[in-house]
Amino acid sequence: MNRVYNFSAGPSMLPLPVLEKAQAELISYGDSGMSVMEMSHRSADYMAIIAKAEADLRALMQIPDNYKVLFLQGGASTQFASVPLNLIGTTKKADYVVSGQFSEKAYKEAIRMGFDAKCIASSKADTFSYIPAFTKDDIRPDAAYVHVCYNNTIFGTKFPEVPDTGDIPLVADMSSCILSEPVDVSKFGVIYAGAQKNMAPAGLTVVIVRDDLLDRALPGIPTMLEWKVMAENDSMYNTPPCYAIYMAGLVYEYLLEQGGLEAIAKINYNKANMLYDYLDSTDYYITHAQPAYRSIMNVTFKTGDEALDKKFASEAAKAGFKNLKGHRSVGGMRASIYNAMPTQGIIDLIAFMKKFEAENPKN
Numbered sequence: 001m002n003r004v005y006n007f008s009a010g011p012s013m014l015p016l017p018v019l020e021k022a023q024a025e026l027i028s029y030g031d032s033g034m035s036v037m038e039m040s041h042r043s044a045d046y047m048a049i050i051a052k053a054e055a056d057l058r059a060l061m062q063i064p065d066n067y068k069v070l071f072l073q074g075g076a077s078t079q080f081a082s083v084p085l086n087l088i089g090t091t092k093k094a095d096y097v098v099s100g101q102f103s104e105k106a107y108k109e110a111i112r113m114g115f116d117a118k119c120i121a122s123s124k125a126d127t128f129s130y131i132p133a134f135t136k137d138d139i140r141p142d143a144a145y146v147h148v149c150y151n152n153t154i155f156g157t158k159f160p161e162v163p164d165t166g167d168i169p170l171v172a173d174m175s176s177c178i179l180s181e182p183v184d185v186s187k188f189g190v191i192y193a194g195a196q197k198n199m200a201p202a203g204l205t206v207v208i209v210r211d212d213l214l215d216r217a218l219p220g221i222p223t224m225l226e227w228k229v230m231a232e233n234d235s236m237y238n239t240p241p242c243y244a245i246y247m248a249g250l251v252y253e254y255l256l257e258q259g260g261l262e263a264i265a266k267i268n269y270n271k272a273n274m275l276y277d278y279l280d281s282t283d284y285y286i287t288h289a290q291p292a293y294r295s296i297m298n299v300t301f302k303t304g305d306e307a308l309d310k311k312f313a314s315e316a317a318k319a320g321f322k323n324l325k326g327h328r329s330v331g332g333m334r335a336s337i338y339n340a341m342p343t344q345g346i347i348d349l350i351a352f353m354k355k356f357e358a359e360n361p362k363n
């Protein structure tokens with residue numbers, strides 16, 4: 001078996017011990033005689049799987065009791081619509097921070113549905129190379145919520161700290177940074193994340209919502225999009241994404257075994273800092289994100305020469321470093337180094353980058 005270093009932004013690497021456990025349980029889970037993929041979601045075996053997944057996620061993120069955890073389908077992109085439908089209430093006003101492509105999509109989705117969405121801060125003019133600043137005074141007093149994208153997957157930036165939105169609920173898309181380091185869940189009204197970056201295979205979306213926010217849904221919204229319905233039915237109003245939840249559960253269990261998010265964060269900062277320190281030590285590579293806003297999950301850089309960037313991505317792939325080509329809106333390279341990327345992957349990547357630099361001088 002030949003596993004490569006996969007720097008894909010998503011779907012992305014999963015921890016090898018998790019894949020091995022899933023492999024061992026693939027054909028018959030426990031003594032059930034069937035795969036988790038073949039199980040009724042209402043069977044005792046499966047109910048235990050989903051209950052443990054939720055309990056382990058709560059333990060990992062120290063989610064307070066007054067928050068519901070929902071295991072949904074539709075990806076983070078469906079939540080771009082679900083957030084306003086569940087939260088915007090009678091004022092129909094919500095404020096958005098536009099710090100990248102996904103936060104812009106969320107903002108535009110609210111406008112598309114006819115709501116009064118306002119962009120209160122944007123870094124678009126500077127190709128989203130930083131997180132735009134805003135204060136409580138920028139928020140409309142009757143805004144139902146403030147929406148942010150906590151880690152900008154494409155541009156490689158993240159919020160350096162939780163923004164203060166006062167009494168207005170803060171809603172955060174954490175698709176590409178959930179479980180990368182501890183966050184104080186109590187500072188958020190809603191956290192949501194597509195699972196395929198740092199948690200599980202695609203197909204699962206996790207929503208963590210403070211329970212006093214469950215009574216604000218607009219009347220007549222699609223049942224499947226109403227968080228309260230999903231909460232009252234323990235994410236089983238219909239068939240949940242059973243197998244992806246099982247895989248997420250294995251990931252949660254694995255992260256707890258590694259010492260939880262404090263221990264994981266230490267490893268993640270070490271990995272990211274090694275890479276940024278190297279990038280800062282040479283003029284050959286140029287980083288996209290401004291240093292104060294650098295993501296520890298998605299590292300964006302380029303050589304400044306498009307032909308060299310292209311050569312870099314293709315030679316890297318041949319050397320076993322896959323999916324380093326940057327998103328088309330930024331160009332250059334992006335190394336997505338989620339929890340499952342081993343430290344050795346960073347050490348080996350840096351060695352490759354040094355070699356590439358030596359062998360491909362710029363003229």
Ligand SMILES: *Cc1c(COP(=O)(O)O)cnc(C)c1O
Pocket residue numbers: 010074075076077078102149151152153173174175176194195197
């Ligand atoms: C990948 C990503 C999305 C889109 O997620 P889907 O699950 O594909 O809808 C949204 N937001 C962020 C921050 C992402 O990284």
